[in-house]
Amino acid sequence: MLKKIAQKLKSLSEVTIVTHENPDGDALGSSFALKFALEKLGIKADVVLEKPINPDFEFTGWAPLVYSEAINSENVIGVDFNEQTRTGACATLFENAKTKMIVDHHICKAQTCELFLSDHTAAAAGELIFELINELDVEIDKAIATALYISIMSDTGGCRFGNTTAKTHTILAKLIDLVDVAYVCRMLFDITPLRKLELSAKLISEIEFYGNGKIGVISAKKLAPEDEHHLNDMANRALNVEGCLIGVFFKQRGDVVKVSLRTIGEIDAAKICSMFGGGGHKNAAGCSIAKPFDEAKEEFIRELMKWI
Numbered sequence: 061m062l063k064k065i066a067q068k069l070k071s072l073s074e075v076t077i078v079t080h081e082n083p084d085g086d087a088l089g090s091s092f093a094l095k096f097a098l099e100k101l102g103i104k105a106d107v108v109l110e111k112p113i114n115p116d117f118e119f120t121g122w123a124p125l126v127y128s129e130a131i132n133s134e135n136v137i138g139v140d141f142n143e144q145t146r147t148g149a150c151a152t153l154f155e156n157a158k159t160k161m162i163v164d165h166h167i168c169k170a171q172t173c174e175l176f177l178s179d180h181t182a183a184a185a186g187e188l189i190f191e192l193i194n195e196l197d198v199e200i201d202k203a204i205a206t207a208l209y210i211s212i213m214s215d216t217g218g219c220r221f222g223n224t225t226a227k228t229h230t231i232l233a234k235l236i237d238l239v240d241v242a243y244v245c246r247m248l249f250d251i252t253p254l255r256k257l258e259l260s261a262k263l264i265s266e267i268e269f270y271g272n273g274k275i276g277v278i279s280a281k282k283l284a285p286e287d288e289h290h291l292n293d294m295a296n297r298a299l300n301v302e303g304c305l306i307g308v309f310f311k312q313r314g315d316v317v318k319v320s321l322r323t324i325g326e327i328d329a330a331k332i333c334s335m336f337g338g339g340g341h342k343n344a345a346g347c348s349i350a351k352p353f354d355e356a357k358e359e360f361i362r363e364l365m366k367w368i
């Protein structure tokens with residue numbers, strides 16, 4: 061399938077790249093790596109996001125377009141998601157496209173277009189984009205290597221998560237000489253806006269435990285929209301606590317409660333979230349529940365109790 065997608069891409073003169081809403085390092089890194097590679101082939105390629113880029117990634121200098129109805133594209137490739145509802149407003153772009161392609165690594169319920177690659181054995185979408193770029197026969201330069209490095213390091217937590225494989229390391233080894241590792245890792249993992257630190261401290265101080273400390277729950281019932289992007293990794297903070305096997309973060313967004321779930325070992329986060337209409341990976345998944353905050357939270361925790 062990768063070959064077919066590469067062939068298709070080579071035949072095009074313009075492509076729009078879309079990814080999932082609230083894009084993380086993998087979503088952005090794999091999208092921009094693909095953009096830079098396509099541009100080297102003389103193909104016009106834009107990354108379109110639903111909202112302006114998360115300030116955490118401003119250090120990259122990446123410049124996406126922000127979705128508006130004026131943007132239209134015949135050819136759309138989706139990266140790091142496999143259900144078009146995951147792209148938020150950009151779903152319209154995907155729907156209206158003549159050529160639709162997907163390169164993803166989430167557990168997939170159904171094939172959503174003809175040129176569709178969803179390989180959940182890949183640690184990051186960036187691993188698949190690395191292979192796609194090789195298939196396109198583009199030489200990897202500093203900009204592409206840095207984007208792929210950010211992608212893979214983000215989704216593997218710096219090669220510490222269980223999804224990390226020999227292949228992950230092999231790919232990184234091929235990129236690393238082109239990347240300013242110390243700078244990128246400091247920006248990616250160490251630097252935090254003061255606001256994020258303050259907000260995290262407040263929410264962490266209110267952590268609740270269930271199931272003899274095996275389930276750690278962090279909640280943000282009231283959250284200013286401008287603070288939302290600061291809280292991408294809150295479920296992991298619960299898992300920092302000794303003995304905690306399930307970390308869950310609830311936040312109110314509009315009429316729904318967004319749930320992000322992180323688990324250890326055999327506790328299947330994707331399966332749990334799929335019961336609530338969501339999905340993801342075995343140890344990291346999410347869903348939205350259209351119920352009042354406390355009700356949604358209680359219902360979800362009741363389900364989690366069955367897993368410990």
Ligand SMILES: [Mn+2]
Binds near residue numbers: 087183184
């Ligand atoms: Mn990913």
